[in-house]
Amino acid sequence: MKRRNSFLFLLVAGLLALLVLQATSPGRELQFLVGGGMVNLGYRMQDHLERYDFEHSEEISPEAIWDEVLRQNDLAASVRTAFPRTPRHPLVAVVACMDGRLDTNELVGDTRTYYYVLRSAGSVLSEREQEMLQLAVENGVRLVVWTRHSDCAAEKAASSAESRARYPALAQAVDERSARFDEFLARPAIAARLAAGQLAVKVVDIDTRTDRMLPRESYGG
Numbered sequence: 001m002k003r004r005n006s007f008l009f010l011l012v013a014g015l016l017a018l019l020v021l022q023a024t025s026p027g028r029e030l031q032f033l034v035g036g037g038m039v040n041l042g043y044r045m046q047d048h049l050e051r052y053d054f055e056h057s058e059e060i061s062p063e064a065i066w067d068e069v070l071r072q073n074d075l076a077a078s079v080r081t082a083f084p085r086t087p088r089h090p091l092v093a094v095v096a097c098m099d100g101r102l103d104t105n106e107l108v109g110d111t112r113t114y115y116y117v118l119r120s121a122g123s124v125l126s127e128r129e130q131e132m133l134q135l136a137v138e139n140g141v142r143l144v145v146w147t148r149h150s151d152c153a154a155e156k157a158a159s160s161a162e163s164r165a166r167y168p169a170l171a172q173a174v175d176e177r178s179a180r181f182d183e184f185l186a187r188p189a190i191a192a193r194l195a196a197g198q199l200a201v202k203v204v205d206i207d208t209r210t211d212r213m214l215p216r217e218s219y220g221g
């Protein structure tokens with residue numbers, strides 16, 4: 001109990017010190033860095049509590065999961081109402097596979113979710129997704145990060161005759177992935193910005209185990 005009291009005392013003292021420093025530039029930077037540390041501390045505190053993970057509750061019904069999602073949303077919305085966010089003007093759009101192991105916020109250090117994130121099976125850009133990405137660019141995005149990742153289930157589905165027969169549309173989408181990406185680059189609004197140096201598009205491979213991004217190709221910039 002004594003240890004917990006001293007921890008709380010330190011926490012409150014730290015927060016008060018941050019509030020005092022709020023008006024100064026170094027104080028703001030310190031708050032930003034400490035805030036980032038606290039976000040990661042939050043992950044550390046929660047990640048090992050398997051009891052609260054859906055995936056560890058084998059018998060849970062879909063309706064019970066939905067109730068839990070609504071409860072979590074209510075909690076999050078209450079916090080957001082109490083602490084409104086500053087307006088967002090994203091400069092970055094990230095395209096990533098829907099693989100559950102990829103945490104795009106962690107991947108690019110975007111703990112405040114300031115980026116556009118477009119997720120699809122195998123990072124394939126259908127015409128709709130190309131238009132959505134173009135809309136993001138026309139709304140101010142200057143950097144598009146298009147990612148692929150190791151151990152991708154979509155790529156695996158396209159890799160054998162047996163799974164191709166089972167998932168024909170997914171296999172076809174993976175086959176067309178490069179052509180779809182080239183289509184996006186060739187869209188007039190995108191090509192013009194790339195040529196004018198107003199937009200850069202980076203192709204990266206992600207190591208799924210570590211979240212490490214390995215740059216492969218670069219366009220515009």
Ligand SMILES: [Zn+2]
Pocket residue numbers: 097098099121122149151152153154155
């Ligand atoms: Zn994948």
